[in-house]
Amino acid sequence: MIFSLKKKRDPPKALVVAKEKGKKEEPEVIYAFEIPYTGREVHITHKEVFGGKDLLRFEGIGFSNVLKRFDDGTLRYIVNEWSVDKKEENLISLILSDIMRFQEYYYDDLVAGNLDKVIDRIVRTHGIEIEFKFNKDKIMYYVGRDTTGFGLIHPLIYDPHITDIDVKGTDFIRVKIREFAGRWIDTNVGFPNEIASRQFILRVASLYGRGISEATPMVSFVYRNLKKKIRFRAAASLGGIKSDQTTVQVRKFPVKPFLFNDLIKFGTLSPEAAAAIWLLIDLKGKIAFSGPVGTGKTTLLNAALAMFDPRKKLVTIEDIEELALDFKRNSWVPYYARGGEFYEIVKFALRITPDLLILAEVLGRELGDVIASQTGHGLAFTIHANTVEEFQMRVRTLLRMYYGENASEELINLVMRNLWGIVFMNIKEDRRVLEQMHMVDPRSGEFLKVYEYPVDFDLNAFLSQVSSRTSKSIEELGREFLDRVKFIEDHMDYELEDLYPALVKWYNNR
Ligand SMILES: Nc1ncnc2c1ncn2[C@@H]1O[C@H](COP(=O)(O)OP(=O)(O)OP(=O)(O)O)[C@@H](O)[C@H]1O
Ligand SMILES: [Mg+2]
Structure with missing residues (x-):
């Protein structure tokens, strides 16, 4: 289950466990999120999810992002993606593994952005049209996110408040927010393991940039999609140069470049x-x-x-x-x-x-x-x-x-x-x-x-x-x-x- 920030939804697993054990106070640590088919459990404190004051919010399709400030001044950026149940999770995994297995077959359609065509074909092959119909939005979101999208950093890429994204191995991914230009802010998302972060880079680099491999372990490219209003420069390394960690740096640009008038309004000059x-x-x-x-x-x-x-x-x-x-x-x-x-x-x-x-x-x-x-x-x-x-x-x-x-x-x-x-x-x-x-x-x-x-x-x-x-x-x-x-x-x-x-x-x- 994906953890949800909305209190109306089911409480996260850890909370339930704590209550059953008869504890009165809320547990110190809860599962911040748990992504389907990766199974990573990232622990951040209850206070960090529910506490603090919301400074910024960005609602995208399939996710909502919140920047929080705590009493001691710490900022934390919380990504809250659509929650899926076991059935939905299985459907997503099924479709994703089909796409991975027949990557070459689907490649042209994926690059051309015809993800719905690809999914449609898989759904018909497996005879799961009805299940798909009822869970379409969520399935499209997660399959899109992890095939032609940007995986874990997808909700960060689409938030226009974010200017920079920094991935280092399995650490919590950090971001910079335009309104708080000076500092790196921890998010609640991170790759479950080195393999996942490497797979992520290999996939994104082969789709959007140039190849990356053990022999040329670094790649940088610019991605532009004016329809989706995103433009960024990414520099990724598979490790092996100075560190053995996978790293990705993303510098986002506004789709429409800032003019003097924007910079004057920002108070820059x-x-x-x-x-x-x-x-x-x-x-x-x-x-x-x-x-x-x-x-x-x-x-x-x-x-x-x-x-x-x-x-x-x-x-x-x-x-x-x-x-x-x-x-x-x-x-x-x-x-x-x-x-x-x-x-x-x-x-x-x-x-x-x-x-x-x-x-x-x-x-x-x-x-x-x-x-x-x-x-x-x-x-x-x-x-x-x-x-x-x-x-x-x-x-x-x-x-x-x-x-x-x-x-x-x-x-x-x-x-x-x-x-x-x-x-x-x-x-x-x-x-x-x-x-x-x-x-x-x-x-x-x-x-x-x-x-x-x-x-x-x-x-x-x-x-x-x-x-x-x-x-x-x-x-x-x-x-x-x-x-x-x-x-x-x-x-x-x-x-x-x-x-x-x-x-x-x-x-x-x-
Ligand atoms: N005056 C500004 N007000 C708000 N945001 C800005 C401003 N200038 C730049 N940004 C944003 O900050 C980020 C960094 O900007 P930019 O790439 O121009 O920096 P830079 O100094 O050239 O960086 P580098 O040293 O990496 O070359 C970008 O996301 C950009 O959109
Ligand atoms: Mg520059």
Whole structure:
């Protein structure tokens, strides 16, 4: 039986046992859940299931998820799936084992999303049409979850509050919730054993990604299903690299990418800061989006790119497809390294004369080349550095690594001075925010802070730095800046599809 959170339903087994033994108080430990045909019993306390205050709830088909907060401040994320009785459990097992046995036969239909056709055929073969009819919803849910769906993490994938999912061996799976950005939160679900978690990865990777095996024990892929409104990047390993545990990391993205207006509503940045970033990319500046893991660097970059002049050529290079722009944007040329040689693609991309070149995630030697190159293209990249000092150190180390003795102070200084500015993303009070913005003085290479959360943006300092990079006066740039602030404020409710034509018009009328 699957444990149910709703008090109206049958009490969980352990509770019944305790009562029968004549205990008055509720037992400390109960079965949090027990999944059919895996038989795992996970123990979490009674208090953790029934106690605490509900902070968020997400109702999906077949499950309901609740985020709870307890008196001591602990958060726990509880997944509550449809409960099934023995008969239903047997039906589900029967259908699932048939699908597993004749996998090759059903493969095409499964990949094409015709699960109902497959189930229909099995049900007819076994002559269980009537039983199936009465339990259809539940059976469809569990069979779907464990064939074309995402198994145990299925209810987590579909909850739009969740941004990250972390699986490590048989531990409780952990999640991050958008509203509580800083922390990992334990759930009540976990794989019953290593074999189950490996089977899960093998199945999902073969359906949606590329193969994974003992020989190539790592895989990463992006999954997109616009109809079901899910988009995520998954990185899985079968263990054997550094640990012998199976691991899966899932980074979810909103199906419709966040725009400046969303980020402004979230309190991540002000319209002025957004306009400043927009102005920099339009002027073909070279800017870095920096900060710790998962703080929203790629998201902010994506929002800025959505504003880029559609008449100009935008070239993006990433390992896998995370950036999402309007498909009508013809001038966008995306490249994906997919684990291959990033540097080679960068060299190639420089030859096809981009107006703006984007490197999502700078890891190696390409950094010096692109910042130092004088081919007149704009540049934006994301990098993991928490402070200006860390960033400078990173660049220095990279240059030394690839240029050895040739990485003179002069070269390092040239690279720094070529950079126009850097923004730092971070997490403050559970929220992803633009924490700092620095401009680099083109003569001295010094970093000048023009913004620090939550203080107001120093517009004059910003404009005078930008002016020293271009032939434009501070007044002219000030007007361009205000035009952009106005556009952003006038389009606060726009989504990507409507924003794009509005933007085309705006650029054409200038
Ligand atoms: N400003 C924001 N407000 C709310 N959620 C956000 C914000 N920015 C990003 N997110 C969400 O947080 C998650 C991480 O965002 P993103 O991938 O942009 O981070 P990142 O800094 O690029 O991470 P990494 O270091 O792994 O590259 C995503 O699910 C994204 O949708
Ligand atoms: Mg990123």
